[in-house]
Amino acid sequence: MEFAIFPIDKGEHVSQYVKKVVEMIDELPYKSQLTAMGTIVECNTMEECLSVISKANAIFEHDVERIYCTATFDNKPGKSDQMEHKVKAIRGK
Amino acid sequence: MEFAIFPIDKGEHVSQYVKKVVEMIDELPYKSQLTAMGTIVECNTMEECLSVISKANAIFEHDVERIYCTATFDNKPGKSDQMEHKVKAIRGK
């Protein structure tokens, strides 16, 4: 899963908000990668992915008036290590 | 929330799969709108939105090898009736 979440009502600079989300994800036992456009998190199940978004939203919810979040899920049930595997499949080993 | 979910491994025609998701959403007590690009669902909380995606994913998970899902959340905590309100704010009453 890749997702991005940020407040719309706090002006142009949102990195202090995104920082809190990234720190929360760092505490989780999932492989993740922060990019310029969002965070990629590899969970074992869809439920786990959705729970990460829920936790991220909870960080904002009490002091933000409007939260925007985009998420993309590429779910291959029963498969793991896709974050690394997918890039290798394209780049070669 | 707007989301789209479909199998990638079942060929070009995915409407029979999407139909099951839409029927599931129709049973839920939320306002929703099916469009050519996805389904918009207005829930009261982020948890409810994430639960809709979880239910949609569960429909596919046992007989699909690869599921793709995109979701966008526009969360205004404590506000309701945004689906109608937002279009009116742009189009006028």
Next chain:
Amino acid sequence: MEFAIFPIDKGEHVSQYVKKVVEMIDELPYKSQLTAMGTIVECNTMEECLSVISKANAIFEHDVERIYCTATFDNKPGKSDQMEHKVKAIRGK
């Protein structure tokens, strides 16, 4: 194609900005639908779709510091009237 475009640096209420985009699209010779989450535009080619995004971005570019835009394209080369057809394929006639 469905897309949403809005400024991040102008606070919570962005409908006056989105309104300009919608008015621009209304002038174009494409079928379109404004929803609570974005605008669906049916063009004949990918080039036409990308040109709509370019025009929308141009509306903002001189007085906005940060513009966020999400777009999803469902391109069936050579096919038309998909906006209506896709909903019918799911809802039945």
Next chain:
Amino acid sequence: MEFAIFPIDKGEHVSQYVKKVVEMIDELPYKSQLTAMGTIVECNTMEECLSVISKANAIFEHDVERIYCTATFDNKPGKSDQMEHKVKAIRGK
């Protein structure tokens, strides 16, 4: 900009298609990063970004029946080096 583009009508394994897109992007004079969920490309203008999507779509268009593409643009007019800057703003130097 981050984007992902792939055929829906070619089955579960799409890496040979994505590979062509990545090779095309490698030839371009823009900073880019391939991730498990898409490709991030840093262009100077929105026009350049849209042109990359157009080129990617052209790779598929003659032998694919249905192409799906998602794109997210984070446009800060007049600013450069955001790909690196944004991650640093969150992770610290």
